[in-house]
Amino acid sequence: MTATAAQTRPRKRSGNGTARPADADEIGLDALVGHAGYAVRRFQIWIFQDFIRTLGDVDIRPTQYSVLTVIGANPGLSQMAVAKRLGIERARLVHLLDSLEQRKYVKRVKSRADRRSHALHLTSQGETALAKFKRLAAEHERHVEDRIGKENREQLLRILAGFT
Amino acid sequence: MTATAAQTRPRKRSGNGTARPADADEIGLDALVGHAGYAVRRFQIWIFQDFIRTLGDVDIRPTQYSVLTVIGANPGLSQMAVAKRLGIERARLVHLLDSLEQRKYVKRVKSRADRRSHALHLTSQGETALAKFKRLAAEHERHVEDRIGKENREQLLRILAGFT
DNA sequence: TATTGTTATACTCTATAACTATA
DNA sequence: TATAGTTATAGAGTATAACAATA
Numbered sequence: 001m002t003a004t005a006a007q008t009r010p011r012k013r014s015g016n017g018t019a020r021p022a023d024a025d026e027i028g029l030d031a032l033v034g035h036a037g038y039a040v041r042r043f044q045i046w047i048f049q050d051f052i053r054t055l056g057d058v059d060i061r062p063t064q065y066s067v068l069t070v071i072g073a074n075p076g077l078s079q080m081a082v083a084k085r086l087g088i089e090r091a092r093l094v095h096l097l098d099s100l101e102q103r104k105y106v107k108r109v110k111s112r113a114d115r116r117s118h119a120l121h122l123t124s125q126g127e128t129a130l131a132k133f134k135r136l137a138a139e140h141e142r143h144v145e146d147r148i149g150k151e152n153r154e155q156l157l158r159i160l161a162g163f164t
Numbered sequence: 165m166t167a168t169a170a171q172t173r174p175r176k177r178s179g180n181g182t183a184r185p186a187d188a189d190e191i192g193l194d195a196l197v198g199h200a201g202y203a204v205r206r207f208q209i210w211i212f213q214d215f216i217r218t219l220g221d222v223d224i225r226p227t228q229y230s231v232l233t234v235i236g237a238n239p240g241l242s243q244m245a246v247a248k249r250l251g252i253e254r255a256r257l258v259h260l261l262d263s264l265e266q267r268k269y270v271k272r273v274k275s276r277a278d279r280r281s282h283a284l285h286l287t288s289q290g291e292t293a294l295a296k297f298k299r300l301a302a303e304h305e306r307h308v309e310d311r312i313g314k315e316n317r318e319q320l321l322r323i324l325a326g327f328t
Numbered sequence: 329t330a331t332t333g334t335t336a337t338a339c340t341c342t343a344t345a346a347c348t349a350t351a
Numbered sequence: 352t353a354t355a356g357t358t359a360t361a362g363a364g365t366a367t368a369a370c371a372a373t374a
Contacts (some may be wrong), residue, residue: 041208047201050341090355090357091342118355140197164197227364253365
């Protein structure tokens with residue numbers, strides 16, 4: 001393995017319960033250093049927090065933004081189609097849409113082709129709002145760029161393009 | 165913005181509710197394509213699912229693994245120190261440790277230096293188990309490599325090194 | 329007064345199962 | 352029979368607040 005062997009031996013701290021306080025930044029991560037999942041998770045948490053903060057005034061979270069964006073770009077989609085495309089459980093999407101519909105951003109239109117399903121559309125209010133959300137999301141994206149660098153951000157998008 | 169303008173115009177599907185069924189793979193992501201957070205989130209879900217599956221037989225999840233690894237490498241740490249280092253809420257760590265203590269992987273030792281705090285240690289059973297978990301985690305890491313490529317994985321670790 | 333561990337609550341998210349109305 | 356949307360439940364995870372013991 002890559003970075004596992006580096007610091008596997010525990011740094012002497014104490015054998016019983018009489019250790020010194022433990023300075024937070026000198027604690028080794030050991031095998032975690034070599035795990036992509038660990039870094040990715042920490043980064044994902046940071047990035048979501050920044051997104052939520054940046055779109056705090058409009059009270060839109062990443063999942064809500066992704067749903068609005070996909071509906072905006074593909075009007076008439078069914079709930080199943082949106083759920084599948086974004087990897088959201090259809091049961092969960094129901095609640096997300098309930099909230100977005102209450103806020104008048106989205107409407108469910110009964111499909112006549114298949115009366116089981118709903119065709120999803122943005123309201124005109126939703127269109128206007130989404131345009132604003134996109135501007136704020138772009139601002140958030142600049143924070144990401146500031147944090148990891150322009151080149152690294154683009155590299156990251158290339159590496160992970162297969163997961164979208 | 166980078167990849168936002170590319171496909172902003174909705175692809176005609178239907179104005180009312182009479183659309184054709186919507187083929188899941190031809191649905192455009194629009195602005196999401198340019199968002200690092202979206203790709204990172206999808207990737208993080210994939211990677212956690214693979215981790216959980218690969219360590220399914222031993223029933224260890226990513227967070228549990230990270231806690232065991234840090235305690236193993238830094239015996240005697242307090243709960244606060246572990247929580248801070250891994251970015252876990254101290255309230256949540258209580259439950260994680262309850263479970264790991266029940267399974268005899270971890271023990272809380274009362275600290276005499278500061279009688280409010282517990283010094284955390286692996287049991288000998290915990291040490292043995294962790295060694296096995298690390299082998300399985302390394303196997304998981306190879307799945308990541310198979311999926312995105314050796315170079316890309318290393319590039320990713322470099323880019324995100326600042327978030328660990 | 330402040331901190332450590334704990335308990336409790338609320339909300340997000342994931343994973344299921346079951347129900348209804350349609351197909 | 353199967354599918355779309357819905358409802359419900361359980362567990363993980365995050366975010367808080369409050370409390371007891373201790374510093």
